[in-house]
Amino acid sequence: MTAATSDAAPATKGGLRVGVQKFGTFLSGMVMPNIPAFIAWGLITALFIETGWIALIAGGAEHLPDWVGLIGGFGQSIVDGELTDNPGLVSPMITYMLPLLIAYQGGKMVYDTRGGVVGVIATMGVVAGAGIPMFIGAMIMGPLAAYLMKQLDKLWDGKVRAGFEMLVNNFSAGIFGMIMALVGFFAIAPVVKGLTTVLGNGVEWLVAHQLLPVVSILVEPAKVLFLNNAINHGVFTPIGTDQAEQTGRSILFLIESNPGPGLGILLAFAIFGIGMARASAPGAVVIHFFGGIHEIYFPYVLAKPVLIVAAIAGGATGVLTNMLFGTGLVAPASPGSIISIMVMAAPGTHLGILLSVLLAAAVSFAVSAVFLLASRKRDLAAGDAGDLSAAIAKTEANKGKSSAALSSLGAGRTGDTATALRTREIHKVVFACDAGMGSSAMGASVLRNKFKKAGLGDISVTNVAVANLDTTPDLVVTHEDLTDRAKLKTPDAIHVSVKDFMSSPRYDEVVELVREQRADEDATATAEPVGASAPAAAGTTATAGETDAAEQADGGERILTLQQIRAHGSATNQDEAIQEAADILIERGAVTPAYAKAMREREASISTYMGNFLAIPHGTNEAKGEILSSALSFVRYDEPIDWEGDQVRFVVGVAGKEGGHLDILQKIAILFSDESKVQTLLDATDEQALYELLGSVNE
Template sequence: MATETAAKPRSGMRVGVQKFGTFLSGMIMPNIGAFIAWGLITALFIEAGWLPVPELGGFGTDAEGNPHTGLVGPMITYLLPLLIAYTGGRMVYDVRGGVVGAIGTMGVIVGAGIPMFIGAMIMGPLGGWTMKKIDRIWDGKIRPGFEMLVNNFSAGIWGALLAMIGFYGISPLVEAFSTAAGNVVQFLVNNGLLPLTSIFIEPAKVLFLNNAINHGVLTPLGVQQSLEQGKSVLFLLEANPGPGLGILLAYMFFGRGAAKASAPGAVIIHFLGGIHEIYFPYVLMRPLLILAAIAGGMTGVATLAVTNAGLVAPAAPGSIFAVLVQTARDSYFGVILAVVLAAAVSFLVASVILKTAKRKDGDDDDLSAATSRMEAMKGKKSSVSSHLTGSGDVAVMAGPIQNIVFACDAGMGSSAMGASVLRNKIKAAGYPDVKVTNASIANLRDDYDVVVTHQDLTERAKHSTASAVHVSVDNFMNSPRYEEIVELVRESRSEKTEAGTDASAGPDSDAGSFGGAHASAAHAAGAVAEPEATRASSGAHAAGSAADGEQPASDILVADSVILSGSATSRDAAIDEAGQLLLARDAVDEGYLQAMHEREESVSTYMGSFLAIPHGTNAAKDHIRKSAVSFVRYPEGLDWNGKEVKFVVGVAGVNNEHLHILSSIAKVFTDKAQVAQLEAATSAEEILEIFRKVNA
């Protein structure tokens, strides 16, 4: 599993700016579809649109003389700001934070009376953050049965107060700021200074501040301008594909080695696909080429200003197709000319730079090194890097591995076991700071370094985590891929990288076999017992001891739920037998047993080491009444999708309560001696004693 690493981690002011910019753009990017929908409705149905429709465009009056409301005004005034606010609040405090943030934003919208994008980007995260702080006041102190009452009313009361704060306090400030920002833009336009913005925008793009600038600043201002004037030049300040196209064309004609060979494909990805980061390594390889990007950008902006052209809504991604779809009806000539002239000027300047540059013997390696530097600045693997490096499925790491996630359908059973096993192995190898968590496929985010999934789920996981390294396993308990992941962690932290830069050195100890991992259990027990500092989006933390108010671990696996000689002779019958033990404890209802079979039909819960852990699907969590685990042994073994299984552990977990027991089970089953003890046990008490840390 070869890797390339750019080991020097991101640091300093640039990192802080990138994080802040990423947060701002993170509120806009998920809602770009709504902006596009608004732009299409505006371009088609307003009075000056292609197909004017009074009822949709919001102009004219009805038969009774009442003005048409239309779709354009309500969408821009209410829908888009509320979506932004909800997204921002959810980024801070999940759905609960999103709801409160949206409530607070409504006060700002009504108070200002104009589209409040800046207000939404303030109130959304503020609502989520304050709700999170308020919830901590009574965390673990609510009496059983009153949780829903307290949660609903606390969110409602604080949301109402936040809406009033927004109405009376925040809206005047945000309105004044929005007006001032609009005046600055208008001043630049009126005085012919707008092209100078390219001096800052083009270098910022290569430093991965493009989304922050475009969607965090220019899009909100551009939407306001588009609402007033029917179009905005601001949407094309960053999204114009011309400057990047010119640089790539120059490499096609005057480049050398791998850069010249890969440039034609990069042109297609950049210009047609709209993924602008594909040309960033070409600039990093010859930093002087930033002058070509600036010259092209200034030419494009100047052309737009002279022709008074613009887009009706943001073009995302920055594909020529997206640009043309969002072009205002009277701006096609100006927009197309701006793209063509920007590409031409960028091409001319880049050609001069490339033709006068000294030839190097290592030109083929320059592109790979530049790609690694780009990914180091970005902080993660680039989704288009394989086109530049030819790495294909080879993992290209952009720095030391920090976050590994195990993902399964429900995020509470097999993934928790696998995470526990790998966490011990990585601890044993000497990397205790590597975070290993588990989550459901549906709740994955694209901020993990490595994603581990069952081989049947890998393609689903890739949709949500395209920039991560993906590792497929056929079982979560003893896959040989774990040793490869440990080696990948070691290589990502090696003292010398292929890029030739220093990195934080890691120990050179061997990860060892299953016994080695267990031998370090005393050292690694803290990793299994301590809760993660951050919440996985699935709500599942790393395994930890029960928090205040949670069900004690000693109540999760009890003697009555242990059968030493199961009667089942098939996989489905074994699932029923394990599920009936959960049902007998009133831990689940009948619906959960059906969900256990549905889960098995989707992805096998076979873990390796003769173990299977059947559990319900993610959608079946409502059928769980309390956390419980059942244990059934089949001394003669039974067939489990072609694998021999002797131990079936039924799992039903509320929140994180079951994860501690799964971690302990995982530790037991990675030790062959303890598996032998389980096979030889003659009483339920012996089984519980083997899992004594579970019931401590």
């Protein structure tokens, strides 16, 4: 009984689509972290402007108390005995706060905090020079100034006399920031202001000629291919925010975020679909409509591409309805949940917006139903045969990474694995990697921890080299490149393929399916596996004992010490990073110099990227003779290392002798499976701070 399922491969490099996607992702990275600021500004605008909620409730701006006008910016205050217009909060927030936040985020993405600060200085010149909200200017100047500052710093890196570093760093950033602010004021601001005007006029022309719904022909396919960020955050958000400041609302915020088109498609699948697509659609409806995660419906469109017509028809219907009713939002709605859309709706527009969502859903439902019914007989004859699973993989490839939302489609992704798990009891799970030393140990630790949290602690989860697999496992987890080899060794086991051992969504699916399997058993049948867990527990204890023995054999030395940690690695590519990790192990006396070559050979066969910015290079199974004692090296990099297409900030070099490294490696796996803890490691200031954060894994 062999079944396999695999993580989606990342999007291939190159090509116009990938280029636009990366550009859109970068724009999104500048805007999305600042969405709370947009929401705060939107709420203040909705409440306190002359046509806002408070004025509407009070019966007009003339009935408002003075403090409302002061906040909204249409009131006056007495300064030095004279009556003076008060700017309030609305205008300064959109003119200064929002663009500068975007600039800081963009600069920080390019050159950390230093880049963020210089980006803000440069953007202030654009903001002051244009006199209008400069979102596009911020998206240009923030990253540009940071990039140029980074290049300048390289010119004198390592050439500054000791003791003068702070002086040079501060004055170089200050002087360069001043220059860029002047460039922004005199050169960039007029250009960006003109560009903003052209784009705004283009939108107004589309609205005036009733052509704005045509934009859906571009937006809806772009959403499915994850290309919409360039349009949404590069055009809709900056122009829409400017419109919202002037009129209190913007229809542009509703073009991409309207959940109606996706809702209609999912409802059609729930009624007229077949197989796993039909079974998973109702759950997807809740995530899409209330959670606002639109990517949940993309695989359904990719599984039957003709449904893009339904998405376009629904999207155009929603835009047209909003045009007819003059509706709009006061700020971007992110995520595109019906809840956030209703909260951000301009006063008096809720009914029109709700109608636009319902009509968009109705149209996309009707078109989808026609296509699904037309192909239903053919689909039933062919069977769904994992079409949705393949579409999910394609969706993740378009996105460029795994999706937690898509993993909720559950059985649709595991395909034959789901059937196999329901017909076979799972008691022994084995992770297999090329050497059985690092990757599999960390993956086993993550899955073991998930089983325990699910109340399935009786399941044995171990790791071995793929060459040492036997026929005893019920389920074997391998890297997707090793699955075929594993099947030859254990043909009767259930096989699950993953792209990385650290954060694969396959784990949650397997745990859930096993939990459902256990729930279907009676009390007696449930008790038997628990009783049978004693050998597994003993095996676990033995492993721990082996670890202790190995540590004693190493003279009681800790496997990871402060001297084996680097907070600022010097490598700039994958090969250098492997060598840097090996050099630390060599200096420790844990391995021979030949071990570095074995680490490269291991990497050439299977990547040791684990997910969550972590790679754990280690030697091949044949190179265990080069290991003198168990040890780890830990290197963090200020800039991501390209690890065969994945971004790595942490490299843990592994040398394991007689299992002595496994205990600490498993603890590192648990640590890196928590994204908040990964961020804490990224924020650590030096080696001592990293060592203190890693101290618990050494205990």
